[in-house]
Amino acid sequence: MPATRPRPASPGQAMVEFALLSGLLFLLVMGIFDFGRAIAIYINIAEAAHEGARQMVLRSNYSSSPPDTLIVNATLAKIGGGGMILTEDPCLPTCTTPGSASTPTAANTGYIWLTPGTLQPDGSRRRLTGNHSVTVKITFLYSPMTAIISNAAGPGLVLSASSTMRTEY
Numbered sequence: 685m686p687a688t689r690p691r692p693a694s695p696g697q698a699m700v701e702f703a704l705l706s707g708l709l710f711l712l713v714m715g716i717f718d719f720g721r722a723i724a725i726y727i728n729i730a731e732a733a734h735e736g737a738r739q740m741v742l743r744s745n746y747s748s749s750p751p752d753t754l755i756v757n758a759t760l761a762k763i764g765g766g767g768m769i770l771t772e773d774p775c776l777p778t779c780t781t782p783g784s785a786s787t788p789t790a791a792n793t794g795y796i797w798l799t800p801g802t803l804q805p806d807g808s809r810r811r812l813t814g815n816h817s818v819t820v821k822i823t824f825l826y827s828p829m830t831a832i833i834s835n836a837a838g839p840g841l842v843l844s845a846s847s848t849m850r851t852e853y
Contacts (some may be wrong), residue, residue: 714830722826722841728763729794729822730845732770735762736796736820737847759796759820770822773797782821782846791840794824821846 736759756772763770773779773795775786785797799818827840834840 718828718830726843729824732759732762733820733822733845733847737849740818741849741851769793770796782819785821788825791827797821816851817848819848
């Protein structure tokens with residue numbers, strides 16, 4: 685006589701268990717996706733800040749004065765799009781330290797803060813001599829895509845990266 689398998693006591697039990705746990709499983713997967721996206725954006729803004737500081741050092745050792753499209757464009761070129769919107773910080777040239785940089789208010793946008801330059805009385809740029817430090821700081825307001833995580837995070841998470849380099853001419 686062939687061996688028969690015993691029938692489960694309740695044939696719909698697996699389906700009910702999956703229905704109860706699937707919401708938590710999908711939330712976990714989307715949370716991992718949002719966390720990975722946040723890390724990718726942070727890496728992008730850190731590399732872009734580094735490239736902006738490098739451009740400030742390379743461009744004949746002149747300091748920056750707003751609007752400095754050369755530095756902003758070099759920073760944006762490093763990011764290469766990807767849905768990230770970065771503009772020059774509106775507080776320039778009045779805020780002179782990286783700590784006084786503005787925080788973006790629109791989701792998935794950011795500001796690029798540059799070391800403000802010193803201008804001559806005639807408005808021309810003054811050549812920096814010696815070992816000056818130049819800093820580029822990017823502040824980005826990250827908004828998660830998952831609704832539950834977005835509601836828990838509030839308006840978004842502020843990601844910030846900066847790079848400082850010394851001019852040695």
